[in-house]
Amino acid sequence: MNESERYQFDLNGYLVIENLLSAEEVSRYLAAADELEDHFVKTIDDGPRMVGFSNISYRFDEQHQCFAYKGSGGGGLQIVVDDFLNASPAFDSLVGHTRTMAYIDELCVGPNWIGSSELRYRYKSNETHTHMGGHMDVRNRYEFAGVKMYDSAAQVWRVRDFDLAAVRVLYALHDVPEDYGPLCVVPGSHKSNYFSPYPDQKPTAEPGMIPVPLKAGDAILFTENLRHGGFPNHRDQARKTLHLMFSPRWAGSQSPIHWNEHVYVSQQAWSRYSDAQRAVLPAPSQDFEQEAKVQRQEIARLKAEIADLKSQLAARQAEAPAAEPSRSLFRKVMGR
Ligand SMILES: O=C(O)CCC(=O)C(=O)O
The missing domain is CATH 1.20.5 (Single alpha-helices involved in coiled-coils or other helix-helix interfaces)
Incomplete structure (x- = not known):
């Protein structure tokens, strides 16, 4: 991170990185998301089903080794595919993505790993209700350390500014302007000493909430303590984004289906990863345990x-x- 990025991230609780993905990566990930879309739309109400945190009803997709659920914030459909990294080798290069990890390693003490991975399809009228803001959950801790610390991952002493327990990265697979359902945030709310007095609902109704439009390949990095949501999608096409959450290994997952546990990696995906990639994911649990x-x-x-x-x-x-x-x-x- 350069000086300006550190300043902006600390001040606002988020940072937009232009072209974090190359044009080639964007087209490969988007093609895979497009190919999977029809399957998830058709099968989302089938079994077998599992109940996650907050009573969210998931479908286990055996073919793609993912867990998917649907929502209807704002009246429009959203499909969230957890563990999408298992779904296609096209996503493999996102695991241990060098440019992303340079930011993550500076924000989050190692050894860190992927604490949740979601492919989101948000259709017309869908919006994501506002949530978080302030010191809400220890797993989301935002801390400016600014002290010399022992880095057990790199086995060196160094001055560390950021010591976050959760960093989310949202990658745009196409341009996401203001009318296409962008993520929205209340800048600076990660340091708020009060919880938001506004209901966890309409993102457009909350004072201080601003949309963060992105271009294809851009990413927004934010602390999970930042108050955020998703503006409504006014377009006829689904908004398609990839979301990764990074945490120190000791922090439990916040994905509702893996609540306080960790993400699910299929044997097949694991067999494709290099050692460096395996360092940012848990080894697959035995298939029979999952089954x-x-x-x-x-x-x-x-x-x-x-x-x-x-x-x-x-x-x-x-x-x-x-x-x-x-x-x-x-x-x-x-x-x-
Ligand atoms: O997809 C969106 O627009 C909102 C995402 C979100 O709320 C989250 O990642 O927690």
């Missing part, structure tokens, strides 16, 4: 669905009109 986790959740969901259907049936039976009087009662009443 068992998915199956246990699916069984629990089906049991809950059966219980719910049984109680609906019981309620309907209770409401049903009384049965015809029995013949003996009829006889009694009629005196026969």
Whole structure:
């Protein structure tokens, strides 16, 4: 980071890096995102399903080894694909991406790694409700250290300015102007001593919230303590972006499906990575463990669905009109 970038990042809590991705990287990632889109749109409501933090219902996509969920902020559809790095070798060069890691290593003490990875499709009218702002969660800590520290990853003593527990990077796969659903932020809110008094809702209604338009290949880096959201997408096409979160290895994931655990790396993706790439991801859990986790959740969901259907049936039976009087009662009443 140069002097101006350090100043801007500390002051505002975010930084736009123009052309962090090369034109070739942008076209490769966008082509892969385009190719996957149809599949995720068609299958998003299928099983098997798993429930993540905050009751978010995910679908495990066996074919691409990803977890996907949908949302509808602002009334428009959003599809979020967690662990998208498994979905295509086209994304491999994003793991340990040299230009990105130069920023991450300066902001976040090593050994650091990818704490969440999302491919987001945000369709017409979709917006992301406002959230975060200030000292909200220790896993998001923003700290200006400015002291000499031992860097255990590089095994050297050095003066470190930034000591963040979570840095998000959002890469634009096409131009994202103001009407195309850009990320929005309240600059400086990462240092706020009060939580936002405004509801976690309409990003356009919150005072101080500004959109951050990007060009294809640009990225925005921000501290997770920064208050942010996503402006509405007014266009007929989906806004497509890639999101990585970096954290020290000891910090738990904030992806709802991996809450306080870590991202899922498939055996297939792992086998493609170099040692340097493997350093920024956890090794794959045994496939059978992952499979068992998915199956246990699916069984629990089906049991809950059966219980719910049984109680609906019981309620309907209770409401049903009384049965015809029995013949003996009829006889009694009629005196026969
Ligand atoms: O995709 C967006 O516009 C919003 C992203 C966001 O809120 C997040 O990364 O936490």
